[in-house]
Amino acid sequence: SQTIHQWPATLVQPVGSPLSLECTVEGTSNPNLYWYRQAAGRGLQLLFYSVGIGQISSEVPQNLSASRPQDRQFILSSKKLLLSDSGFYLCAWTGQLGGYTFGSGTRLTVV
Amino acid sequence: QKEVEQNSGPLSVPEGAIASLNCTYSDRGSQSFFWYRQYSGKSPELIMFIYSNGDKEDGRFTAQLNKASQYVSLLIRDSQPSDSATYLCAVRSSGTYKYIFGTGTRLKVLA
Numbered sequence: 001s002q003t004i005h006q007w008p009a010t011l012v013q014p015v016g017s018p019l020s021l022e023c024t025v026e027g028t029s030n031p032n033l034y035w036y037r038q039a040a041g042r043g044l045q046l047l048f049y050s051v052g053i054g055q056i057s058s059e060v061p062q063n064l065s066a067s068r069p070q071d072r073q074f075i076l077s078s079k080k081l082l083l084s085d086s087g088f089y090l091c092a093w094t095g096q097l098g099g100y101t102f103g104s105g106t107r108l109t110v111v
Numbered sequence: 112q113k114e115v116e117q118n119s120g121p122l123s124v125p126e127g128a129i130a131s132l133n134c135t136y137s138d139r140g141s142q143s144f145f146w147y148r149q150y151s152g153k154s155p156e157l158i159m160f161i162y163s164n165g166d167k168e169d170g171r172f173t174a175q176l177n178k179a180s181q182y183v184s185l186l187i188r189d190s191q192p193s194d195s196a197t198y199l200c201a202v203r204s205s206g207t208y209k210y211i212f213g214t215g216t217r218l219k220v221l222a
Binding site: 032034103 | 143145147152153154155156157160199201203208209210212213214215
């Protein structure tokens with residue numbers, strides 16, 4: 001069966017520090033992968049999506065970046081965090097039926 | 112700008128009643144429609160998807176789609192306190208890998 005792993009679960013980082021969030025998928029090959037952010041009380045905002053290794057599409061101009069170094073690995077990074085980067089970060093992949101399966105999420109607080 | 116709109120709620124229903132959640136979308140090219148349930152502090156979980164006009168039933172859940180009116184709804188029969196959560200509507204346009212989410216409707220089932 002397919003599973004998606006995302007870590008860490010929670011993170012408190014100072015302003016200006018770097019960020020690296022990792023997501024891996026098991027049990028499938030060549031999945032479409034997504035990074036979303038959900039700010040407190042807000043909807044889900046698509047940040048990046050990838051349809052293959054090295055293929056990244058960015059949806060929102062910001063100080064975040066994404067990379068896909070392996071087929072089932074998706075990484076979200078930042079060189080310098082801003083207060084506005086706080087939120088709940090979700091990795092997701094789409095299966096054959098098209099719906100998302102989300103990871104358990106990372107709650108990031110920038111202080 | 113493609114949009115998905117939901118009433119933020121809260122929608123309060125007594126235990127055992129039918130909860131009706133609604134969603135409208137702006138892109139007439141949309142082909143796939145999804146409902147997710149999100150408990151507080153958790154990641155969204157796919158509960159229903161529908162692709163064709165009409166009704167689709169799965170246990171206590173029924174999804175209804177009307178493409179002419181650009182309207183999709185979710186009915187929850189025999190509502191239980193454990194159904195209390197935020198319900199997110201998501202829409203995928205044809206020819207894209209992107210899903211647009213509504214901001215969600217908070218449902219409260221009163222025991």
